[in-house]
Amino acid sequence: MKMNKLVEALKKWIEKREEGVEKKGRISAISREIPKTKGEACSEKKSGEEDKNAEQAKSNEKTGEALQAFSEEEKDRGGQAMRVVPVYNMMILPNSYIYFQIDNFRTLAGKTVEEGDKLLLAVLHKNEVDTRALHKEEVHPIGVEGTIKEISKDGYAVVETGNRVRIDALSQVEGEPLLLQTTPLYDVEDVDREEAAKKLQEIKEELKGLVERFHAGKVMAGMIDHHQAIQEVACVLSPWLSLNNEERYRVLQEDRLSVRTKMLEQIIYEYIEVTKVTTDARTQQQEDYQKLYKEQALQKQIDYLQKELDEMHPEKVSDLRKFELRIAEAGMNETAKKEAGKILNRLKNEGTNGQEAGMLYDYLDFVTGLSWKKEEQKEIDLDEAEKILSEDHFGLKKVKERMIQQIAVMNLKKQQSGSILLFVGAPGTGKTSIGKSIAKALGRKYVRVSLGGVRDEADIRGHRRTYLGAMPGRIMDGIQKAGVSNPVMVLDEVDKLSASYNGDPAAALLEVLDPEQNNTFTDHYMNVPYDLSDVLFICTANSLDTIPAPLLNRMEVIQYQGYTPKEKFEIAKRHLLRKSLKGVGLQQENVEITDEALENIISDYTREAGVRGLKKRLDTLCRIAAVHLVKGKGEKISVGKGDLREYLDMNPLHRREVKEEGKPGIVTGLAWTAVGGEILYIESMFTKGEGKLNITGQLGDVMKESAQIAISLVKSMFPDKAKLFKENDLHIHVPDGATPKDGPSAGITLTIALASLVTGQAVSPRIAMTGEVSLEGLVNPIGGLPEKLMAAERAGVKTVLIPKANEDDLRDVPDEVKEKLQILPVKTVEEGLELCEIKYTKSGLEVV
Ligand SMILES: Nc1ncnc2c1ncn2[C@@H]1O[C@H](COP(=O)(O)OP(=O)(O)OP(=O)(O)O)[C@@H](O)[C@H]1O
Structure with missing residues (x-):
């Protein structure tokens, strides 16, 4: 923006300057290129003597008393009141045009500057100096005389510079222009003018080539054409040159024109090269960005169109596309997403008929079928939970109480899981089925993983994909079946795990159950971590003897004692019979079992701590009732104690009763x-x-x-x-x-x-x-x-x-x-x- 403004201002100024030259008669190109020698300067001085005298008088008038500040001697030596414009880090060269920002210029030169004012450009040693009380020691000894050629409305001031001068003395009265005494300095003219003109032309061509890359390239190229001397080019480029104040002053200081011209050439060529490299890099970067944006935009369009097509013809959506969508939507962690993306690419490259396609397909199907999203924590109503637990199971007071405590803690801690409970007891005492009720009470999905007979570590942690027929472990399989990341998972029969030469499954289970590690559980088949920390694990076992101590340590044991005949009677009446009837599609009114018969089933036809055998007997009775009903023999069968032998088709079990009489030993x-x-x-x-x-x-x-x-x-x-x-x-x-x-x-x-x-x-x-x-x-x-x-x-x-x-x-x-x-x-x-x-x-x- 700033650059554009400057270019505009320069353009206008150059046009104006051209007009002026046309009117007054163009200053010879040579005279601009090569500063005046001492003789020329003198002769010119004579020809313009009248004008200059008038200007000088005007300037003297302005400064008035300020002149008094010089001693008589100093005045005799040519001391004069003059506007000094101190500059820092600017390219100040004789016989050139220097461009200032107007605000900046007014601060440096004074508020009252006008076109035509004479001034001296002095180079400061340091940037921060009080310019209202300038001292000779604060400026470099060589400066340049100049005249304000224009103060443009566009915010720029142009100073046409003349000769270099040596600043001999400098005196300042506050609020007044500076008084100074200078001696003109003459350049040593040791250049071949034709050669210089040729070099200038070359530089201009190079510059024009460079500015073509810029936004305002054309305008700038036009301006370059108008420069008549190498120092003009250097002064215009001043803001963009990477030179410090001293390096710039060194050019001004040089008396020999040949050396100064060489210095300027070097500076300008350096600028051209540096700019080329940076613009090349920038263009490359821009091209890269453009490519990226274009790619993104195209991809978005493709996605959008593909989506439209998929919606129009859902039957045609390819498996690869389905996987793509599922990977994008599954909410996977970064590692899993990367791995799935990698496998999808392999499947794409391999094609669906490739050798490994089946394995790759199964993998993607499995990982994209998992739920990776974190489920929201639900606040559980304890009364409601208690009600659900009581509805589903009779008795089991201790277990229910412990479960309610667990739910309360989970509510308080805003956690989805807590201590790992181990239910131990005889078969059929409700250990597994209460897991289901717990899931219901928590409003969560239930999944049961049977560990009975597991001997291989891979059963828990999965096989590595390099194995033929590799499969995920039972834990991740359970998670996939549950379809959520926070199910209630019942690990059934943990006491039936056994170690073999294929590793110790109990050790793998330790990792699953350990809250410190299970948030990054890595199944060998998946090969990416999965967060199991929200899963509520419940383990069941018939006995504690075979459970390895480290595993047992991580669990809280809850004993199931087995039921008394009275409890079994209640369980049968309230739950089992209803389940058995439902199992064969009968209603309550289709079967009537007398209490006496039920008691007899419990005492003579079952011998167990749990109620599984009892349930089987009731199932048998219900099946008989179903046949009875279907054969049209009546709507209802009644089962009394005497019918049991026939209906159950078994002898009463031999009851182990104590002997009547004792014998020694x-x-x-x-x-x-x-x-x-x-x-x-x-x-x-x-x-x-x-x-x-x-x-x-x-x-x-x-x-x-x-x-x-x-x-x-x-x-x-x-x-x-x-x-x-x-x-x-x-x-x-x-x-x-x-x-x-x-x-x-x-x-x-x-x-x-x-x-x-x-x-x-x-x-x-x-x-x-x-x-x-x-x-x-x-x-x-x-x-x-x-x-x-x-x-x-x-x-x-x-x-x-x-x-x-x-x-x-x-x-x-x-x-x-x-x-x-x-x-x-x-x-x-x-x-x-x-x-x-x-x-x-x-x-x-x-x-x-
Ligand atoms: N207290 C009870 N109230 C209602 N039904 C019960 C109760 N206890 C057990 N049952 C029923 O008995 C059947 C067997 O229970 P379950 O499968 O949970 O036993 P288990 O203790 O897990 O046995 P195992 O150790 O063999 O796995 C289920 O149908 C269950 O609903």
């Missing part, structure tokens, strides 16, 4: 199994022999050790009977022979069985017991107490001996079970013996 024990609690008998017997020990019934190492402890304890408690162990072989058996059993909790049962054997005193089969025993005879705590007590109650046991340390666990035992049992906590084997009425004296001598 046989004692009732309690066991915990993955399917709930069970009663078992420890049987012991002496046979003729020589002190050998026979253990049968598939007992594990720990249980065998418990038998050894029991023998040692009995020997020490009944020393007089110890010889029995030496003289006879001892056989210990635990039915069911085919079921493996292990664990230390049969310690007390084994000890009392042996005590009963050696003393010949029978223990009532209605007394059952559980507890680990130490060599000291102390009874230590055991696990699974609620299940064991439920089993005892089912089997008709009346009294149960439990370790004293397990007393607290009685809180988890249903009241109806506690009501039916006499539960006796014991600290030592001695107490146990007493309660079983085995006579025993501390000395061990008084055994009856």
Whole structure:
């Protein structure tokens, strides 16, 4: 903008100047090019003497008293009052035209400047100087005389310069023009004029070539043509020259015309070259930008047209295009987007019939099918959540309470996930299905991932794509099925994971569940990170024994105790029957099962801690009702206790009930199994022999050790009977022979069985017991107490001996079970013996 203004102003001025020259008679080109020599300057001075005298008089008049400031001597030496225009970083050359911005010029020269005013251009040493009180030391010794040729309305002042002068003295009275004393300086004319004219022409051509690239190129080229001397060109270019003040002054200082001309040539050519390079670079950059903008604009147009076409013919949208759209819209992170883009390009290059096309296609289909967007955090109404949980599941108070706590914390912390819960319990106790209700209560998608039998790390983390038939892992597969990034994911049967030579899946699961790492979980197949931090993980297991400790550490265990017959009855009435009816398309009124029949199904046709078997029996009854209905035998079937044998087509299950009568050496024990609690008998017997020990019934190492402890304890408690162990072989058996059993909790049962054997005193089969025993005879705590007590109650046991340390666990035992049992906590084997009425004296001598 500024440059354009300057160009305009210059143009006008040059036109005007040309007119003036025409009128007055053109100044010879040579005289402009080559400054006047001393002789010429003198002769010219004479010819214009009259005018000059008049001008001088006018100037003197203006300054008046200011002249007084010079000493008489100085006045004699030619001291005169003159307007001094101090300049800085400007190209000041004799016999040329200098262009000033008008405002700037007025500041430097004074407000009252007029066309025709004489002045002296002095070069400052420093930029910031108080020009109203200028001192000789502040200006360079050589200046240039000049006359104001024009003060244009366009905002420019033009000064025509004359000779160089040496500034001998300078004096200033504030508010008055400067007084100065100068001596004219004459150039040493040592140039060949013709040669100089030729060089000037060359420079002008070069310049014209350069300005052609500019916006106002034509105007500028015209102006260049009018320059009649190299110094004029240099002065016009002054604002754009990258020279400092001193370098500029050095040109002015030079007396020899040949050297000065060379300097100027060099300066101008340098300017031309630098400008060429920068404009070339700029043009290149502009071209690059233009190309980019053009490309973008074209791409936008293509996208728009493609979209229109796709909308008109959705059936014709190609798979590649579909992937393109899905990648753009999926909300993927940068890495995933890049990877998907790369694979899409490979697919494009390969073509749909290429060797790898199938694999590439599957990959894109998978990653673009995932939801990458973060789901919004929902505020969950606790009452509503509680209601949903209660509607779907009967009982399970502890689980529901814990879940409500979790939701409250998630609400407070504005998080979508929280602690990882591990539901442990017997099959069919509702561990998996409550996960679904939790998802419903949270208003989130539910997905179940079964980990049963997983042995390969790749099952969790996926196969690398280089494998033939590579697939994503089960976790990412689950996420894709859920279609959201924040589902409730139930990892079923984490206790059934096992390590193999293909890596440890539990270790991979650690990464999935660890909140520190799971926001960048990288499935090998996807090869890009995915944020799992919003997924609410719930794990289920039947037992804790096989879960690796590091994995267990990350979870909060919630035990499922198994249901009492009463609870099963309620579950069947409220939930299972309805589900079974729905499963076969019947209504409530099509099947009537009497309460007695239902109780009988629970007691005689199922033997389980959960309700899965019960559900199967109800399904059978509903199927029979369906056949009945379809055959037109009636709208409804009624099922009473007596019909069960026929309808269920099975014998009542053999109920493990306690024996009626006790026998020495046989004692009732309690066991915990993955399917709930069970009663078992420890049987012991002496046979003729020589002190050998026979253990049968598939007992594990720990249980065998418990038998050894029991023998040692009995020997020490009944020393007089110890010889029995030496003289006879001892056989210990635990039915069911085919079921493996292990664990230390049969310690007390084994000890009392042996005590009963050696003393010949029978223990009532209605007394059952559980507890680990130490060599000291102390009874230590055991696990699974609620299940064991439920089993005892089912089997008709009346009294149960439990370790004293397990007393607290009685809180988890249903009241109806506690009501039916006499539960006796014991600290030592001695107490146990007493309660079983085995006579025993501390000395061990008084055994009856
Ligand atoms: N408390 C309950 N209320 C209502 N229905 C229940 C309850 N407990 C279990 N069920 C029902 O029993 C069936 C089996 O439950 P589920 O599959 O959740 O058992 P699970 O504990 O996960 O078993 P597994 O350990 O074998 O996986 C489901 O149909 C479930 O709805």
